[in-house]
Amino acid sequence: MKHSSTGRLLLLLIPILMVLQGCVSTVSPGSRGLFWYPLTTGLTKEPLKEGLYWRAPWNDVFVYDTRYKSFKEKVDALTADDLPVTVYAAITMRPVPEEVYFLAQEVGPDWYRQLVQPQLLSAVRGVVANYSMVTLPERSSEIGNKIEAVVVESLKGRHLDIYNVALSEMEFSQMVLRAIEQKQAKEQEKEQKDFEVVIAQRNAEIARIQAKGEGDSLKIRAEGEADGMRIRAAGQSQAQEIITKTLTPGYLQFKLYESPNAKTIIVPEKLNVPLIVNPGADQTR
Template identity: 25%
Template structure:
């Protein structure tokens, strides 16, 4: 077996070391992520230095890059809180959040990669307890859910945004009440709905009755005006006109003049 030249072995070793150094010096960051550079021979992470964006990067082999996801993320959270009257309420919510891109270095130095469990989770629980404690179970179950959701969002923002975390939204998917309280609220809501329907029927009936009264009053007024305007002379003239038209009919046979009431003619005999 032919031996390698003495100078060949150091070259091979050098190439291997070079490959290792290059492998340690290259970093590829995916889309939706950013890197925080940790300088081993320096002071760690420089909070004033901007993050490394997606793409290919060269770094010193003794340094390392800490990867952060910068896209919007969802953290589901189930909480048990107390209402204003001390009843146990369970909330099923989701928090939509992302780290502040420009402040990733500060976030890493203060909270680290586990910032969601160290900051976000305690913050939303604290905000939920504070907000829900101002409402009754009935308000939580029905009319105030959207307002409560908005209030929890604002309370959470006050806590986490100074700590370099951006809250985009908080969604309350479900509110679970004690079964007896839920049934009582549903009965009350049903009774209120039935009462509103009954009141609507009463109002509708009253409007219909009012319409009939107005129409009847209009007819009565019209008849009264007509009666006041019809004198005996006018009635006689109208009777004469009607008699003349009947006399012209081929079916009229006998006309008795002056035999009717008020001296109006009477027509006798029809085919």
């Protein structure tokens, strides 16, 4: 009897537990939920935050993940010169947490495929069509920014928060790759020639500066020597002039009398016979 009663109890508890499990809905962290009352008010406007929510079995809770997610698309496009290119574009976005009710009413849970994907593909093809094939790799960041601007503008007011749009990869045909390599080789050759021209111009400028410096040095040295010669000549001329003014007849006679070795000849003005006097001896002739 005990085993049979226990079995009947389990048979009763299992359906009850299944019903209770169906009456609980969980809103995970980073998500928002909306109560759905099909028999009365329909979808509620107030978003549910994370937690456990009890409901009747015939009601439901729609959960929207409001965390940022990255979606990657492979896009076949044509460049401005009508060459095919495969672009891998990645968009990072999320629903606006406070606006999930409007998103659910206007689009539904499959909002990326129905709303975002067509706009992203169209923006990638439209922007890439404005660039030539050889400029795509070096301007990928600029292209990604323009694609993001187009997508943000097209999805304005659609209750979505776009964080970033970027080009992760590009695939080209072999013909295009050869063209890109040739362009890069020519650009490197041009840069090398420009560098050589700059070096040659700098060397020429240095040579001109050195030559000018040497010429200025020689000029300064020559001017210095000429000034020195003029100064010495002027000094010699002034000294000669001073000596000439100083050597008077009286001064010369005085210096002659002063010298012990000098011989003096005195010629009287009215006599024609000279007298010779030797100041250094005691004899007179």
